[in-house]
Amino acid sequence: MRYLGVDISREFLRESTRCLADDYPWLEVHAIHADFCQRVALPPGVPCERPVAFFPGSSIGNFAPWEAQDFLRGLHGLLPAGGGLLVGVDLIKDARILDAAYNDAAGLTAAFNRNLLLRMRDEFEGDLDPQRFMHRAFYNAAESRVEMHLVSADEQRISVAGEQFHFSSGETLHTENSYKYSVAGFQTLAAHAAWTDRDALFSLHYLERA
């Protein structure tokens, strides 16, 4: 059996495929450093009979629905007949559960969000003080998505990669969306079969290419 891991982060790809190869010595592990938003070229000479693409977590939610549809269409084109796709999809649920998850007590999501500021500062010659932006995440029910923002604590001017930006107090940088679906809603995007957990918080969809 073969596993072909795809990730845009070379370091994460190297580490995760190495762990997988250590844990499953019988598995033939390949690493493909690529952007999955582009057409991913599979390595020549690696046979893939009845391949199953696995898109775990709820990364599909980071696409807008129309982008998710394009992504699924692209995978359909990549896989041969009989190939499958197992995809994790976070479900619409009580807004309090979502708000708590994206405002976790340990501050992990806030740190993830604010990391953008550190990268702007360190990698794009940013002249900004990360402390002057606050993490904000909330469920936008009208759009069925959790939105993450960085809120300017006061009026300020920053510069990134030679460009100047003005923020008034409370103005936000909209940094991420995480769309939530109903099982039926996701199935209208693309699906043949769906499973969900007991509390209907998360769903796994197995799509088979006809």
Ligand SMILES: C[S@@+](CC[C@H](N)C(=O)[O-])C[C@H]1O[C@@H](n2cnc3c(N)ncnc32)[C@H](O)[C@@H]1O
């Ligand atoms: C939030 S992590 C999710 C990891 C895993 N799917 C899970 O559920 O635990 C997202 C992963 O997708 C990778 N990634 C994000 N955008 C990508 C892209 N356009 N092409 C390839 N990999 C990407 C990131 O480097 C990261 O490893």
